[in-house]
Amino acid sequence: MTPLDPSEIHARTRPVAVASMFVGELAWALVVATPVHEWVRRAWGAHPDGDAVLFSRGGRDLLVWLGQEDAGMSVTARTTLALLVVGVLLLQVPFGALVASLAFGRELAAPPAGEATAPTRATRALPMATAWKIGVASWLPLATLLAFSVLVSVIVLSLGGILAALVESGLTASLGDARSFTVRVVLFALFAAVAAVLGVVVDLARAAVVREIGIAHAAGTSEAGWRTMLRALRTAMATARTSLGRATLGWTGRFAVGIALIAIGFVAANGLGGRGGVALGGLFVIHQAVVLGRVALRASWMARALALVAPVQDAREAKRSSAT
Amino acid sequence: MDVRPLGMSALVVALAGITGSTASARELPGHPDDSPAADVPMAEHPACVVDYTLHATLDPALHTVHGEGTIAWTNVSSQPVSQLWMHLYLNAFKNQSTVFMRAPVGGFRGTTVPKEWGTIDVRKLTWTDGAAEHDLWAKAQLKRGDDEDETDASVPLPRAVAPGETITLSMVWDDKLPSIVERTGFDGSFHMVAQWFPKIAKIEPDGSFAHFPFHHLGEFYADYGKYDVTLDVPEPFLVGATGVVTESRVANGRRVERHVQDDVHDFAWTAWDKFQTRKETIDGVAVSILYPPGYDDHAERELGTIRFALPHYGARYGKYPYPLLTLVHPPASAPEAGGMEYPTLITTGGSSFIPNGVNLIELVTIHEFGHQYFYGLLASHETQWPFQDEGLNSYAEAEAMEAWKGKSSFIDLLGLSIGDSEGHAERARHFAHDDRVAQPAYAFGTGAAYGALVYSRTATILETLRRVYGDRAMQRTMGAYARRFRFKHPVPRDLIETFQREMGNEAGETLRDALFDKGWVDYRVEAMSSHSVHVAAGIFDRDGKRATTPAAPGAPGKYEGWVLVSRRGTLRIPVEVELLSEDGTRARVPWDATTDSIRIPYAGTSALRAAVIDPDERVLLDENSENDFAAAPGHAGGGAPRTLERATYWSELVLGAIAP
Ligand SMILES: [Zn+2]
Numbered sequence: 001m002t003p004l005d006p007s008e009i010h011a012r013t014r015p016v017a018v019a020s021m022f023v024g025e026l027a028w029a030l031v032v033a034t035p036v037h038e039w040v041r042r043a044w045g046a047h048p049d050g051d052a053v054l055f056s057r058g059g060r061d062l063l064v065w066l067g068q069e070d071a072g073m074s075v076t077a078r079t080t081l082a083l084l085v086v087g088v089l090l091l092q093v094p095f096g097a098l099v100a101s102l103a104f105g106r107e108l109a110a111p112p113a114g115e116a117t118a119p120t121r122a123t124r125a126l127p128m129a130t131a132w133k134i135g136v137a138s139w140l141p142l143a144t145l146l147a148f149s150v151l152v153s154v155i156v157l158s159l160g161g162i163l164a165a166l167v168e169s170g171l172t173a174s175l176g177d178a179r180s181f182t183v184r185v186v187l188f189a190l191f192a193a194v195a196a197v198l199g200v201v202v203d204l205a206r207a208a209v210v211r212e213i214g215i216a217h218a219a220g221t222s223e224a225g226w227r228t229m230l231r232a233l234r235t236a237m238a239t240a241r242t243s244l245g246r247a248t249l250g251w252t253g254r255f256a257v258g259i260a261l262i263a264i265g266f267v268a269a270n271g272l273g274g275r276g277g278v279a280l281g282g283l284f285v286i287h288q289a290v291v292l293g294r295v296a297l298r299a300s301w302m303a304r305a306l307a308l309v310a311p312v313q314d315a316r317e318a319k320r321s322s323a324t
Numbered sequence: 325m326d327v328r329p330l331g332m333s334a335l336v337v338a339l340a341g342i343t344g345s346t347a348s349a350r351e352l353p354g355h356p357d358d359s360p361a362a363d364v365p366m367a368e369h370p371a372c373v374v375d376y377t378l379h380a381t382l383d384p385a386l387h388t389v390h391g392e393g394t395i396a397w398t399n400v401s402s403q404p405v406s407q408l409w410m411h412l413y414l415n416a417f418k419n420q421s422t423v424f425m426r427a428p429v430g431g432f433r434g435t436t437v438p439k440e441w442g443t444i445d446v447r448k449l450t451w452t453d454g455a456a457e458h459d460l461w462a463k464a465q466l467k468r469g470d471d472e473d474e475t476d477a478s479v480p481l482p483r484a485v486a487p488g489e490t491i492t493l494s495m496v497w498d499d500k501l502p503s504i505v506e507r508t509g510f511d512g513s514f515h516m517v518a519q520w521f522p523k524i525a526k527i528e529p530d531g532s533f534a535h536f537p538f539h540h541l542g543e544f545y546a547d548y549g550k551y552d553v554t555l556d557v558p559e560p561f562l563v564g565a566t567g568v569v570t571e572s573r574v575a576n577g578r579r580v581e582r583h584v585q586d587d588v589h590d591f592a593w594t595a596w597d598k599f600q601t602r603k604e605t606i607d608g609v610a611v612s613i614l615y616p617p618g619y620d621d622h623a624e625r626e627l628g629t630i631r632f633a634l635p636h637y638g639a640r641y642g643k644y645p646y647p648l649l650t651l652v653h654p655p656a657s658a659p660e661a662g663g664m665e666y667p668t669l670i671t672t673g674g675s676s677f678i679p680n681g682v683n684l685i686e687l688v689t690i691h692e693f694g695h696q697y698f699y700g701l702l703a704s705h706e707t708q709w710p711f712q713d714e715g716l717n718s719y720a721e722a723e724a725m726e727a728w729k730g731k732s733s734f735i736d737l738l739g740l741s742i743g744d745s746e747g748h749a750e751r752a753r754h755f756a757h758d759d760r761v762a763q764p765a766y767a768f769g770t771g772a773a774y775g776a777l778v779y780s781r782t783a784t785i786l787e788t789l790r791r792v793y794g795d796r797a798m799q800r801t802m803g804a805y806a807r808r809f810r811f812k813h814p815v816p817r818d819l820i821e822t823f824q825r826e827m828g829n830e831a832g833e834t835l836r837d838a839l840f841d842k843g844w845v846d847y848r849v850e851a852m853s854s855h856s857v858h859v860a861a862g863i864f865d866r867d868g869k870r871a872t873t874p875a876a877p878g879a880p881g882k883y884e885g886w887v888l889v890s891r892r893g894t895l896r897i898p899v900e901v902e903l904l905s906e907d908g909t910r911a912r913v914p915w916d917a918t919t920d921s922i923r924i925p926y927a928g929t930s931a932l933r934a935a936v937i938d939p940d941e942r943v944l945l946d947e948n949s950e951n952d953f954a955a956a957p958g959h960a961g962g963g964a965p966r967t968l969e970r971a972t973y974w975s976e977l978v979l980g981a982i983a984p
Contacts, residue, residue, distance in 0.1 A: 025976050032979075033971035041964040046955045048904050048934040050962020057731040058743035060941055063750035064949050084975065088982050150982065168676070169656065171618075173598075178621040181677035262977065269970070270739045280965055287973040294980050 001104045001126055001218050003211065003314075006307035009102055011299035014125055017101035022295045024094040026288065028087040035079045039072050040065070055274025092142040097135030099210040101126055102303045103310075104134075104218075134214045137222075141209045141229035149202040153195045160191020197244070200251045205229075205236035207305040208313055215317075239312045250304040254297045261297075265290040359639045360796055361803025366642050369587050370811030373400050374549030378521060381556040382595055387440070387510040389499040389520060393553075396492045397524055400547075403531025404484035410477045412466070413519035416538035417442035417502040417509070421472035424506070427540030427766075442502030442509060446522055449479065449495045458482045460493065475538040476525075487531075497522055504658045507671070511658035513561075518592040518666060519544075526813075534705060541774045542707035542765035543699075543714075546589040548811060554582045557595045564614045564650045565593035566667050587645065587811065588667035589703055594652050602627065607634040609644060615653035622685060626651055626672050629689040632728050637720070640799060641697045641806035649696070651689070663688055665695030681737035683729060687744060690728075691721040701810050709816055710765045710774070711839065715782025716819075720802070722748055722783050723790070745787045749944040752781035756947060761785070762816055762839040784944050785838045791942035792897055793827050801826035816840075834895055838945065845895040846947035847937045849954040850921070854885025854932035883928050887935040890921035895945065902939045906930040906959075912939070932956045 011018060043065055044051050053061040066073065106124045168184035175183065209232040216222055240247065268286045272279050378393035399405050416424035417438050425437075449461040460481065466474040485491055499520050502509040508518045525535035526547045534545050554571075555563055559579045567585030574580075583593070599614040602623055611630050615623045630649065638644055650669045654661035662673025670692035674685050698717035699706065706713050722744040725733035732741035755776040759768055768774035790798035805814070805822040812818075816839065824832030837843035856878025863872050889901055901913045907930040915922050926932050937952040946952065955961045 025979050026972070029972045029975035029979060032975035033968055036971045037964055037968040040967040043950050044961075045963045046934075046961035047953045048936065048955070048962055051964040051967045052962060055966065056941075057741045058746045058941070059732075059735075059741050060743070060746040060749065060944070061949055063742070063746055064753070067750050067753065068950075069754065080975075084978060084982075087975075087979050091979060146982075172656070173617040175618060178677060180618065184677075265973070266738075273739075274966060276962065276965060280969060284969050287969070287976075291973070291976045291980065294977075298980070 001130060001214070002107055003103060003215060003218075003310065004105050006310050008105070009303045009307045009310070011102065011296060011303045014098075014101050014299065016125065016128065017098045017131060018296050018299045019292075020128065021094050021098045021299065022292050024091060025291065025295065028083075028091065032080055032083040032087060035076045035083075039076045043068075043072075050276065052274040052276060088146070089143055092139050092146065093132070093135045095135070096138035096142055096210050097128070097131040098299055099207060099302050099306065100134035100138070100214050101128070101131040102299065103207070103211045103306050104131075104214050134210065134217055137217060138210045138213045140225040141213075141232065142206060144226070144229055145202055145205055145209065145233075149199055152198055152202075156191055156195040156198065157188075160188045160194075164188040164191070196251070196255070197248055200244070200247050201236050201240050203251070203302065203305050204239050204247060204309050205232045207302055207309045208232035208235040208239075211306060211309065211313060235309060235313045235316060238316065239309050242312070243308050247305065247308055250308075251301055254301045258294050258297050261290045261293045359803055360800040361807055364804045364807040366807035367811045368645075370548035371400055372549050372586070373398055373527070373547035374524060375552075376521070376549065376591070377552045378591075379554045379556070380517075380520075380593075382515060382517070382558075382561070384510075384513050384515060384558060384561065384595070384597075387501045387515065389501065389517060391497045391499065391521055392495070393521075394492055394494050395524060396490055398490040399485045399487055399527065399531075401527050401529055401531040402487055404486050405527070405531055406481050406484040408460075408479040408481060409525040409533040409535035410464075410479055411475060411519075411523045411525055411535065411538070412444045412446070412477055413475050413523075413538045414442050414444035414499055414501075414508070415466075415474040416519075417505055418474060419472065422475065423471070423473040423537040424475070424540050438502040438505045438509065440503045440509075441500075442505075443500045444520070444522070445498045445500075447496040447498060449493060449522070451481070451491055451493050453483070453491070456482075473537045476535050477522075478535075495522055504654075504660045507661055507664040509661070511655060511661070513598070514594075514596040514655050514658055514661070516592075516594045516652070516654065516658070516661040516671070518590075518664070521591075523590075534708075536707055539707055539766040541710070541768060541771060543710065544590065545703070545705040545707060545813075548587055548589050548703065550584070550586045551588060551591040552582070552584045553591055553593075554580060555593055555595070556580050558597070560597040561595040562597070562599040562601060562614060563593060563595050564599070564612070564652050564669060566591045566650075566669050568648055585646070585668060588700070590666050592666035592669055594654075594661075594669075594671075596655075598655070606631050607638065607644070609634055609646070610648045611651070612648070613651040613653065615651075616655045619653055621677070622653055622672075622674055625685045626653065626689045629686045630693060633690050633693045633724060636724050636727060637694065637697060640720070640723075640803055642701075642803070642810060644696060645701070646696075649693075663692060665692050665699055667700050668696070670695065679737065682735055683725065683733065683744075686729075687721065687725060687734065690724050691717060694720045694724070697806055702806065703811070703813050704815065705813070707766070708764050709762060710778045711761050711782045712814070712816060712819065714778050715761065716786070716802075718748060718779040718783035719786035722787060745783065745944060748780040748783040748787070751776050751779075752784045753947060755781065756844045757842060760840060760842055782839070785835060788897065788943050788945045789823070789827065789831055789835065791940075791944065792899075793831055797827050801831075830896070830898075834897055837894055841894065843893070843895045844947055845891060845893040845897055845917075845943065845945055846951070847899060847917075847943070848890050848892065848951045849935050849937060850888040850890050852885065852887040852926075852932055852935055852954065852956050854883050854926055854928075854956065856880070856931075857882040857884050881929045883926070883931050885926040885932050887924045887926060887932070888921060889915065889924060889935070889937060891917050891919075893947065897943050897945065899938050899943055900940070902936045903928075903932060904934045904936070906933045933959050934961065 040051050044053055047053055104126050106126055164184040164187040167187055168180045171180040171183055209229055212228050212232060265287050268283055272283050375396040378391055381390045416422050418441055446461055451458045451460055460479050464477050464479045466477045504511045508516055525533040526545050527533055551567055555565060557563055557579050559574050559577050561579060563581050565583045566588060567583035569581050570584045571582040598617055600617055601612060601614050603612040604627060613623050613627055634644060646668045648668055652671045654671055654673060656675035659673055662671050664671045672689050672692060678684050694717045699713040704712035725744045731743050733744045734747050735742040755773050758773050759777055761777045761781050801823055804826050805819055809818055820832055820836050823835050858878035859873060859876055861873050861875040863870060887903060896917045898916045901915055901924055903911050903926055905928045913924050934955045938946060
């Protein structure tokens with residue numbers, strides 16, 4: 001296996017890796033959905049209209065279901081939350097495999113003698129088994145980076161939320177209730193943007209971690225995960241110093257498309273309401289297309305992150321080996 | 325007075341998108357002329373029992389009010405009266421030993437311990453009887469026995485006042501307003517002045533006084549009369565008050581306004597140097613709204629609510645008789661001043677922006693406006709029978725909200741649809757067995773039970789009657805009650821007799837049982853069976869001979885069977901049962917529910933698939949709708965595929981958003 005040149009890193013060349021990430025997400029989502037599905041099925045499943053009653057206008061059965069005083073709600077909520085956390089951690093493995101698959105390739109057998117050499121190297125995707133091995137090896141640093149970025153986001157967003165509420169109440173008298181609420185939203189959005197930029201830097205670090213572990217894997221060496229992680233963070237910072245604007249732009253465009261996809265999913269669900277049968281099947285297809293699209297966008301973004309990180313990482317690595 | 329379950333707002337966020345629906349346009353409600361109760365006679369004026377002429381001076385820096393004035397009081401009872409009772413309700417906030425403050429019930433309302441205590445001190449109370457001037461206050465008793473409470477004072481008279489006789493008392497008093505608590509007090513320079521003057525308790529026809537201390541969960545009860553009140557505040561302060569302004573002048577840095585109103589039973593006012601104001605004539609009524617700077621959006625939504633409510637309530641319950649209505653939106657820092665009703669003046673509330681689609685502002689406004697009827701014009705005993713004002717008013721609120729906004733009358737946002745009536749039903753359901761609805765406010769064990777039973781269960785009982793016996797019958801009945809007892813201080817019996825007369829004995833009995841005897845109902849599908857019609861097999865002795873009939877396959881396309889439906893509880897509310905066949909046909913069977921159960925016969929061209937009780941959700945009182953249906957043995961219901969699909973999708977979104 002060989003690290004790809006930045007110009008060669010594209011999500012569109014890795015459909016199998018993207019699809020397996022999607023399948024992994026769908027599979028775990030079905031597990032996460034099991035408690036709430038069972039809770040509803042037990043309560044309303046025997047109704048001839050099934051859970052369509054929860055969608056009726058006025059929401060009477062919805063309120064009755066949510067208002068039950070048994071343990072259904074708390075057991076379901078806790079279990080779902082636990083499954084989500086476990087899922088987020090587990091999914092770091094296919095995610096690592098996806099990034100590895102994006103970052104590396106297999107060189108084709110040398111062209112027969114006498115034929116002209118192509119201007120760029122022809123490569124094929126890594127075998128999925130190799131990608132998964134790198135994914136497993138990357139799990140700990142990826143999970144740690146994830147925990148770190150969640151913590152930072154929560155802090156930034158909480159600060160933003162509190163500050164925005166304070167500013168709103170301070171401005172209501174002079175600006176009016178509607179406009180001061182807008183100020184609150186804008187202010188909070190600024191904090192969210194800061195959190196997003198920090199997220200971009202963490203994504204660069206994710207790309208760097210997997211790429212570094214992949215290179216080590218290819219060389220047959222290995223190093224403590226946290227050292228790799230710290231190095232990756234420094235690489236991400238170095239990359240951010242030169243290309244934070246480009247990286248943020250790349251992330252924002254894809255984020256916007258992702259939001260548009262969610263909006264499409266919402267419009268479809270809202271239009272469908274509580275209908276079942278073929279309409280529900282159609283909604284499932286639309287929703288899954290939205291999710292697949294979002295997985296592809298994420299892959300595309302990580303490809304961009306890898307392309308930005310690769311030269312920086314290689315330069316630092318060259319410096320490091322010349323120093324020793 | 326009202327406090328809404330604000331938890332609902334959190335629900336909006338939690339459930340956004342779980343339901344899908346679109347609001348459809350609704351027809352406008354009936355024009356006043358079409359009211360089914362328009363022929364019921366309605367008094368134009370009440371008997372005038374009290375005539376208050378008061379002068380009040382506000383010191384906004386010390387938060388005090390100095391008052392002077394007279395009360396002309398007429399003994400409208402059949403007995404001579406030798407002792408008056410006066411309510412000094414501001415003393416409820418005097419210390420922690422008052423009946424109000426020591427009530428063990430938490431929650432619901434009035435939970436703030438005032439940062440500054442409030443008092444009302446009577447300096448003088450005299451009666452000029454011919455040539456003699458009697459000092460009545462010297463012999464007055466503020467405390468009853470060892471009780472520290474000073475909200476209910478007895479005032480012995482030097483001679484009995486004969487039936488029909490009018491006496492005139494002069495008084496001087498001083499209020500020290502508390503920091504805002506229970507709809508009264510100050511917050512900075514904002515002043516909400518209610519329960520602020522010595523007020524004579526209501527005299528009943530038998531000569532007794534309906535006097536009582538200010539209870540934590542209780543409200544008020546008073547005689548009708550005339551209020552002529554002159555308010556004197558610093559010039560920068562805007563004033564909102566009960567009654568029409570007949571004089572207004574600004575001099576020496578003071579603003580002086582005289583408010584005069586007949587046919588009311590209380591007087592409240594507010595003054596603040598930061599009030600913004602808007603005025604609009606709606607349905608012939610001069611409506612003004614006083615609100616904090618910047619709350620234009622709230623103010624517009626509140627005015628919009630009144631544009632709907634004035635004609636709607638006029639058609640339902642008789643025309644609003646006063647020339648003005650004032651809405652007061654208190655500042656965000658004084659939320660306890662909000663959500664309260666006084667004659668011709670209501671307080672609304674809400675501090676933060678609330679998106680359109682969450683009709684909380686509209687709901688609170690319409691609720692408080694509704695009190696102009698169920699409190700203002702009917703004036704039942706609020707502490708003794710709180711359901712008669714808060715409960716009937718909560719029904720009227722939900723009815724009006726649905727007439728205005730449709731089925732999604734509380735929340736219609738991001739596909740989530742919640743009706744106000746459905747919200748009341750759910751809130752009430754959990755308290756059905758805890759306490760009687762019809763009992764005094766102070767008899768409830770908790771604020772939560774009081775709120776759920778008095779407000780929500782009453783609303784749910786009445787909404788059930790409306791859905792079961794029809795909208796027209798309900799409009800007729802409630803319209804007749806509101807008109808017949810306008811200005812008459814109705815008691816519960818008046819309400820129940822009106823239902824018996826207008827809606828029938830069955831409905832009247834349901835109402836009485838549900839209000840007074842913790843009446844409840846839960847329908848259940850117990851079992852069902854069906855099979856193809858066939859000749860009975862087995863050994864038969866007929867005409868002295870024994871014959872064996874073998875089992876034979878049934879005739880194709882002919883099925884028979886039954887559904888066993890039971891009714892638990894004490895209420896006998898008619899209901900429909902829907903039987904569903906395998907071939908998709910649905911048949912509705914009405915059941916009067918006078919027995920504990922019924923075995924409903926089934927006949928059809930295919931086997932029975934399922935049964936559903938009350939498919940149109942008419943009996944909101946039904947304790948649990950999760951047992952109102954069942955699938956026939958061997959049949960599955962509709963399952964929960966929508967939940968599985970949505971929950972899977974949302975989980976994918978969350979995993980995808982957090983993972984990276
Ligand atoms: Zn109320």
